Amino acid sequence: MKNKNIILLAVPGIIIAFSLSYLGNILSKYHPLLDGFFIAFIGGIIVSTLIRKKTLLWTGTALCKDILIPVGLFLYGTQINWLKWAKLDAPIFFISIINIFLYFIVIFLCNRYLFGINNNKLSFLNSGANSICGVSATAVYIPFVDADEEETTATLLTIVITGLISVFSTWYIIQNIAILSSNQYAALCGLTLNQTGAVKAAASFMSKETVGLATTIKFFRTSLIIPVAFLIMFLNQKNTGSSGKMSSQLRRSAINYGVFIGILFFGGSLLFTFTPLSSYAKPISPLFKILFGSTLASVGLLCDLRKILKKEIIFNTISSVIGWIVVAVITLLCIKIYL
Amino acid sequence: MANNVKKIIDYVKARSFLKNLSEARLKMTLMNQGINLDSIKDSPSIDPELEKKVIDAAKEILKVDRIDIS
Numbered sequence: 441m442k443n444k445n446i447i448l449l450a451v452p453g454i455i456i457a458f459s460l461s462y463l464g465n466i467l468s469k470y471h472p473l474l475d476g477f478f479i480a481f482i483g484g485i486i487v488s489t490l491i492r493k494k495t496l497l498w499t500g501t502a503l504c505k506d507i508l509i510p511v512g513l514f515l516y517g518t519q520i521n522w523l524k525w526a527k528l529d530a531p532i533f534f535i536s537i538i539n540i541f542l543y544f545i546v547i548f549l550c551n552r553y554l555f556g557i558n559n560n561k562l563s564f565l566n567s568g569a570n571s572i573c574g575v576s577a578t579a580v581y582i583p584f585v586d587a588d589e590e591e592t593t594a595t596l597l598t599i600v601i602t603g604l605i606s607v608f609s610t611w612y613i614i615q616n617i618a619i620l621s622s623n624q625y626a627a628l629c630g631l632t633l634n635q636t637g638a639v640k641a642a643a644s645f646m647s648k649e650t651v652g653l654a655t656t657i658k659f660f661r662t663s664l665i666i667p668v669a670f671l672i673m674f675l676n677q678k679n680t681g682s683s684g685k686m687s688s689q690l691r692r693s694a695i696n697y698g699v700f701i702g703i704l705f706f707g708g709s710l711l712f713t714f715t716p717l718s719s720y721a722k723p724i725s726p727l728f729k730i731l732f733g734s735t736l737a738s739v740g741l742l743c744d745l746r747k748i749l750k751k752e753i754i755f756n757t758i759s760s761v762i763g764w765i766v767v768a769v770i771t772l773l774c775i776k777i778y779l
Numbered sequence: 780m781a782n783n784v785k786k787i788i789d790y791v792k793a794r795s796f797l798k799n800l801s802e803a804r805l806k807m808t809l810m811n812q813g814i815n816l817d818s819i820k821d822s823p824s825i826d827p828e829l830e831k832k833v834i835d836a837a838k839e840i841l842k843v844d845r846i847d848i849s
Contacts, residue, residue: 446800449807495810499803499807501803502797503797505799506797506799507797586789687786687789689789690789690792693792693798697798
């Protein structure tokens, strides 16, 4: 297959991915709840579920994932400012790490022992995505557990439902009961909600200042995306039967990939924090939103809702919500004690 | 015959910089021959002729003369 043919075959998928990202970007300006990445991704799922001739999308979405995930992660890194973290209270960092382990423990135990789901990839993808950054993390973690399309779709759907439930529960239930201060509420949002869009939406119920602090905290969690990727790969290899394990060559390839995107992500964040490039972080933001949105749209374009409507997926979502509840309760207690 | 299609896909992905694109090209090449890669990769066994077609497609994608999936 010649390069020219590949480019021609890729055009439909690329155009659809970028169009969905652009649409998400426009709609996001109207309300904080309308997260551009979320819209791009959901748009991808809807288009994919409706399109019969999926071969139209294969090449373009594959190219988007291969090129835009590394580029998107670099640009994501440019939006992270390490100096802002220096102003955060120390307990925030410890609670972030604890929450990651809590998500893994609760979701794994619920799936395995409560619902009898033996698909470890699903559990680890779910945990990783919830603990770090929802849809973005899922897109990054696919090669680390060699997840197939069904497992990816199921995880993404779980993230969306958990995100929606947790956003409204955080403001209308938890805040009503706990009556947290602005900083405490920002910490709760930043430490527990699974998507940056969800964090912004929940924090915006309180105030604009709350959004700023909550997002800074959330970005710290996002910075752990690569270490958690390796954790997921390690756990999957240790806890999965031989049929589900990745081959050694694929594992080596995933490790190389992890190092590569890790360098891009951290490199971008360090360059745009500690060098004169930091003044370009804001001008780059629109490019980041379009490109990363296209990445998530292309992940959505791989999903087909009709293939994943099974009992297992419902249980996986319930595990995810239980995971969020446990994390939210523990985080609330820690916030009340330490912040 | 034991199904080695998953191993072939892994081999192609492990040796490609643009892994998803290589897998998509493999799917497209086989689709043009009337073979749905997704439906055969998880079968417990496979027709040797079918596996040979997958191997030939993989060699074409990687531009190599042989692949070793042992």
